[in-house]
Amino acid sequence: MSLRPTLETRQAIPTMEGAGVKLHRAFGFQDPSELDPFLLFDDFRNEHPQDYLKGFPWHPHRGIETITYVLSGTVEHGDSLGNTGTLGAGDVQWMTAGSGIMHQEMPHGNARGQMHGFQLWGNLPSAQKMTAPRYQDVTAADIPEVIDDDGTRVKIVVGTFWGKTGPVDGIAADPQYLDVHVPAGVRKTFRIDTYRRAFAYVFEGSAAFAAASDPSGILLEKEVAGQEMNIRDLSGDRTLVRFGTGDEVTLQAGPEGVRFLLISGAPIDEPVAWHGPIVMNTQEELIQAMRDLRNGTFIKPAH
Structure with a gap:
């Protein structure tokens, strides 16, 4: 057996995302090779509804997977495929954006106004960048x-x-x-x-x-x-x-x-070509994704 050394410890940095959600970011939008295959990790934790209720309105994703784990409060979600639902305390949603999806996530506090959850972004290999989008919603009771x-x-x-x-x-x-x-x-x-x-x-x-x-x-x-x-x-x-x-x-x-x-x-x-919520392998693929967003072809028809 060999012990893994601690390469680094660092504090998550306060930042703002979505329509004004205050959160702490442990890593993201820097060196994508540092924790490959993971790209970003956010801790959204708040006791003040005004700091999270505006949520994360409609936005695109392509080429990645997002993992949302809720500890307290709820997160309502909807997407361009017609999926809707609510994640409660202890629930997990694993979304494979693949070829492209538009979705929104709107957090709500518990009875005391507290909201806490995490979101992790995982990269997709080139062979799966344009796979069909899918969800896996898991309730707390199903997590061993x-x-x-x-x-x-x-x-x-x-x-x-x-x-x-x-x-x-x-x-x-x-x-x-x-x-x-x-x-x-x-x-x-x-x-x-x-x-x-x-x-x-x-x-x-x-x-x-x-x-x-x-x-x-x-x-x-x-x-x-x-x-x-x-x-x-x-x-x-x-x-x-x-x-x-x-x-x-x-x-x-x-x-x-x-x-x-x-x-x-x-x-x-x-290789990683990354712009906001879209992560591809080349600049050409990234430019094509932006073009698809502009001309209304970002969401691909189901095969």
Whole structure:
């Protein structure tokens, strides 16, 4: 076994998207090779309805997949194919935009006005850029959860982990998407396929992630007197942790425990031509997509 080193930890950056939704972006619109096959990750979390209710009105996508995971509140969605629906707390939508789709997403808060969810963009390989659009809507009840003896809980959105397989399938990047909670002070190791790019996104509590060069040096240590925690290099709320190569990730949860997404996928390793919500392989393909938008041929007829 080889421990994946922590290449970088960084805070998600406040930004605004859609018609004025305030959110935090962990990565996106920079170096697409950094976390290939993933392009962008947003954390939309707010307690003030005026900061999210204008939502994400009609906009196009081509050449990518979008993964929306709702923790609290709801997201109403509709698209150019006539699909409509509502994602509730714990629900997931995996949309393959493929050859092109127009859609909108309108968030609403819970009874206390709170809204929280994530959106991840996954790239499509050139052979699937122009595939027919499709959706996979998954309810919270259909997402398996495994609980280990030490209290660690893992929800498996995509992929197979600890003998359970998530309900989303047929995804180009063959990803693993896990929602992990590790109790306070527990040290835990998670296996990740060596050939995948991987990152963690901490959104509750904190944890120390071990480095390959010193797998125990950055972890929590209990003092003999008072059994209090000393913490070095602790990753807290809204922190992206980017890992290098290896086949396992080790961490130790902070004094309040930690909840994070652990996401990995097989790199596509192809050229990227990217403009907003459209991601192709060449500038010519990107220009054609813009031309299709202008002349009304962006949405392709079903075969």
